[in-house]
Amino acid sequence: MQLRLLLDAALDFIYPRIYCVCCGERLEKRAVHGICDNCCEAMPFIHDPRCHVCGKPAPEESETCPECRYHNHEYDRALAVFEYSATIRELIHRFKYNKEYTLSRTFGYFMTELLMECGWTADMIIPVPLHKNRLKSRGFNQSALLGDYLSQRINIPCEEDILIRSIDTKTQTGFHRQDRLKNLKNAFTVICPEKVEGRNILLVDDVHTTGATVDSCSKELRRAGAGKIYVITAAAVLSDLATGGRRQ
Ligand SMILES: [Zn+2]
Numbered sequence: 001m002q003l004r005l006l007l008d009a010a011l012d013f014i015y016p017r018i019y020c021v022c023c024g025e026r027l028e029k030r031a032v033h034g035i036c037d038n039c040c041e042a043m044p045f046i047h048d049p050r051c052h053v054c055g056k057p058a059p060e061e062s063e064t065c066p067e068c069r070y071h072n073h074e075y076d077r078a079l080a081v082f083e084y085s086a087t088i089r090e091l092i093h094r095f096k097y098n099k100e101y102t103l104s105r106t107f108g109y110f111m112t113e114l115l116m117e118c119g120w121t122a123d124m125i126i127p128v129p130l131h132k133n134r135l136k137s138r139g140f141n142q143s144a145l146l147g148d149y150l151s152q153r154i155n156i157p158c159e160e161d162i163l164i165r166s167i168d169t170k171t172q173t174g175f176h177r178q179d180r181l182k183n184l185k186n187a188f189t190v191i192c193p194e195k196v197e198g199r200n201i202l203l204v205d206d207v208h209t210t211g212a213t214v215d216s217c218s219k220e221l222r223r224a225g226a227g228k229i230y231v232i233t234a235a236a237v238l239s240d241l242a243t244g245g246r247r248q
């Protein structure tokens with residue numbers, strides 16, 4: 001982790017963000033997140049009212065979204081910065097597959113802002129782990145990069161050796177909720193339960209789809225005696241059910 005922080009600092013120095021990560025326009029000095037004012041205005045931020053469980057938009061009149069009324073989650077609360085729109089999908093793709101590591105600072109910046117607003121108190125950050133085979137082929141864990149960034153900003157440790165992905169699951173893309181849950185059954189293991197017992201955890205991931213991945217992690221953390229389990233992601237996939245048909 002230390003090496004990554006050093007590399008990140010070096011990158012910031014050698015390659016400070018001069019151009020907007022979305023449109024390539026020259027940035028104002030204060031745009032430390034790397035997005036120009038025009039693009040920032042068009043970003044699909046998720047706004048209130050939000051579901052008080054999954055953090056996706058909820059109808060005005062209710063505190064819980066329609067999805068959470070039908071399905072329980074293993075975590076206590078989740079929040080996401082952006083709707084997983086085409087723009088965000090492309091940015092996340094660049095981050096994960098084109099290895100644009102500096103995008104962790106763009107996403108991390110907005111995730112930090114959201115965390116500061118919501119007032120959760122966590123003892124440690126745990127990034128959703130990749131299986132060692134996936135880590136080897138991709139070369140890095142995008143959630144760990146986000147976790148490291150948040151750790152620096154909000155000053156709580158990012159622990160990568162507590163929760164591991166013990167089964168190399170099939171990719172979840174295209175799976176529905178039940179299939180995702182089945183695919184992830186027993187995929188995660190807490191290897192040092194004593195470190196999570198009674199502690200509040202902030203789980204970090206890039207995208208919250210049905211929540212099956214973070215639910216599976218939360219179940220294991222819960223079994224190990226964790227206190228509150230919060231989830232923060234850069235983006236969330238909104239279903240028509242979650243938006244009550246408001247989405248265009
Ligand atoms: Zn721009």
Ligand SMILES: [Zn+2]
Pocket residue numbers: 051052053054055056064065066067068
């Ligand atoms: Zn919900």
